[in-house]
Amino acid sequence: MAGKFHELDMYDLNGLLTDEERMVRDSVRDFVDRDVLPTIEAHHTAGTFPTEKLKTLGELGLYGPSLKGYGCPGLSNVSYGVAMMELERGDSGFRSAASVQGSLVMYPIWQYGSEEQKNKYLPKLASGELIGCFGLTEPDHGSNPGGMITRARRTADGWLLTGAKMWITNSPIADLAIVWAKVEEDGKDAIRGFIVEASTPGYSAPEIKGKWSLRASLTGELVFEDCHLPADAMLANSPANLKGPLSCLTQARYGIAWGAIGAAQACFDSAVHYSREREQFGKPIGAFQLTQKKLAEAAVEITKAQMLAWRLGRLKDAGTMTPIQVSVAKLNNVGIACDIASVMREIHGAMGITDEYPIMRHIMNLESVKTYEGTNDIHTLAIGREVTGLNAFF
Numbered sequence: 021m022a023g024k025f026h027e028l029d030m031y032d033l034n035g036l037l038t039d040e041e042r043m044v045r046d047s048v049r050d051f052v053d054r055d056v057l058p059t060i061e062a063h064h065t066a067g068t069f070p071t072e073k074l075k076t077l078g079e080l081g082l083y084g085p086s087l088k089g090y091g092c093p094g095l096s097n098v099s100y101g102v103a104m105m106e107l108e109r110g111d112s113g114f115r116s117a118a119s120v121q122g123s124l125v126m127y128p129i130w131q132y133g134s135e136e137q138k139n140k141y142l143p144k145l146a147s148g149e150l151i152g153c154f155g156l157t158e159p160d161h162g163s164n165p166g167g168m169i170t171r172a173r174r175t176a177d178g179w180l181l182t183g184a185k186m187w188i189t190n191s192p193i194a195d196l197a198i199v200w201a202k203v204e205e206d207g208k209d210a211i212r213g214f215i216v217e218a219s220t221p222g223y224s225a226p227e228i229k230g231k232w233s234l235r236a237s238l239t240g241e242l243v244f245e246d247c248h249l250p251a252d253a254m255l256a257n258s259p260a261n262l263k264g265p266l267s268c269l270t271q272a273r274y275g276i277a278w279g280a281i282g283a284a285q286a287c288f289d290s291a292v293h294y295s296r297e298r299e300q301f302g303k304p305i306g307a308f309q310l311t312q313k314k315l316a317e318a319a320v321e322i323t324k325a326q327m328l329a330w331r332l333g334r335l336k337d338a339g340t341m342t343p344i345q346v347s348v349a350k351l352n353n354v355g356i357a358c359d360i361a362s363v364m365r366e367i368h369g370a371m372g373i374t375d376e377y378p379i380m381r382h383i384m385n386l387e388s389v390k391t392y393e394g395t396n397d398i399h400t401l402a403i404g405r406e407v408t409g410l411n412a413f414f
């Protein structure tokens with residue numbers, strides 16, 4: 021079994037945090053140790069999410085932590101980041117739940133909603149009284165959401181929504197969905213966001229079963245069979261193109277860049293403990309140079325990832341962070357987390373494949389984290405486009 025968590029902090033990240041940020045980190049760390057880790061392997065095995073904890077995440081201020089007003093916590097973006105890092109040390113499913121609610125459901129309402137929409141939904145989403153989901157991906161349009169076919173047509177008194185979304189985190193339990201759909205404006209297709217309540221006739225959200233990744237997270241479809249929406253269902257001020265959903269992804273990807281460090285830290289910490297205790301050839305395996313090389317390389321990568329995330333957070337707090345900077349951090353930090361998880365598994369030998377250690381769970385989860393919110397390929401191409409000025413997406 022893994023021992024008590026010891027954070028790797030070679031470059032004194034702790035010293036770069038404010039008192040508020042340390043307090044947030046410590047409270048989420050306690051929550052994870054007390055309320056997540058004792059039962060997460062059982063949930064992962066069963067393919068369930070402890071939905072009773074969704075309210076607790078709200079009480080801890082983990083939904084939209086850096087949003088201000090409307091019952092939102094109004095913390096710094098580094099507070100948001102360290103909270104996601106600690107949550108994902110527990111499990112990517114918990115971090116996903118917070119990412120989706122805060123960055124993909126609350127943020128678009130906060131950024132693009134009318135005053136009525138903000139007042140109606142944000143306080144209840146912040147507290148966890150309402151749970152939301154975010155529908156962008158479709159069965160035939162994942163990396164290329166601009167090709168979406170879900171459509172909202174104007175009617176005499178509102179909108180008629182038809183189409184389907186796929187791979188939607190928390191859709192089976194959501195009270196409402198932020199749905200991105202094509203609408204015709206001035207004879208051309210635009211993309212707009214809609215708030216769709218789950219009680220709308222024609223709306224359904226079947227669960228997707230059989231995932232071998234993010235098993236402790238609910239994922240489903242969203243199906244809209246002629247859903248009649250009220251005239252005020254559209255996000256009042258959302259841009260008319262992909263910028264609307266992509267700006268939400270920027271918020272969530274930022275949190276994932278931090279979260280991945282937590283998953284890497286969990287695997288690293290377990291391997292350090294194990295390498296001290298496990299003896300072969302008459303000494304601890306941690307005393308062999310090859311084991312130390314694996315641990316040293318992981319320590320260097322975690323340290324670099326921490327500095328990248330911290331700097332990104334300070335840029336976000338200053339209001340100057342760019343989407344490309346987020347792509348750099350998401351690509352790097354998720355990439356190193358995947359590599360570290362795999363090498364730390366090696367250090368555990370056969371024991372590493374069991375549920376006595378968190379490693380296989382993190383390895384499996386990170387496959388989704390590498391895929392959602394823009395695959396590694398998509399972020400690589402975005403960075404490539406930035407540095408060359410040439411588009412290699414199509």
Ligand code: TGC
Pocket residue numbers: 115116117119120154156157162163164165166189261262263264266267268269270272343392393394395398402413
């Ligand atoms: P492109 O021409 O690049 O951009 C269209 C407009 O959007 C603006 N923009 C952004 N704005 C904010 N943040 C970003 N990251 C932005 N990227 C682009 C851009 O400036 C432009 O605006 P304007 O006003 O200048 O015209 O669009 P494109 O069609 O070339 O597409 C670019 C591409 C391929 C990078 C984009 O489509 C993409 O990111 N694809 C990946 C799709 C994706 O990430 N889907 C995620 C679905 S949600 C999810 O996975 C949730 S998992 C949650 C969990 O459980 O944690």
Ligand code: FAD
Pocket residue numbers: 120153154155156157161162163164186187188189190233234239388391392393394395396397398401412413414
């Ligand atoms: P595809 O786009 O079909 O890509 C397949 C492969 O082709 C990938 O390796 C990709 O990198 C590569 N590829 C694609 N285009 C190019 C190119 N131009 N050049 C080179 N390679 C390319 N979506 C939501 O909207 N909301 C959610 O809440 C949500 N939650 C999710 C939860 C989980 C557990 C998972 C696994 C996914 C979730 N997603 C969600 C969907 C996720 O965002 C998509 O899976 C992701 O964007 C990739 O789309 P795709 O799976 O269709 O892969």
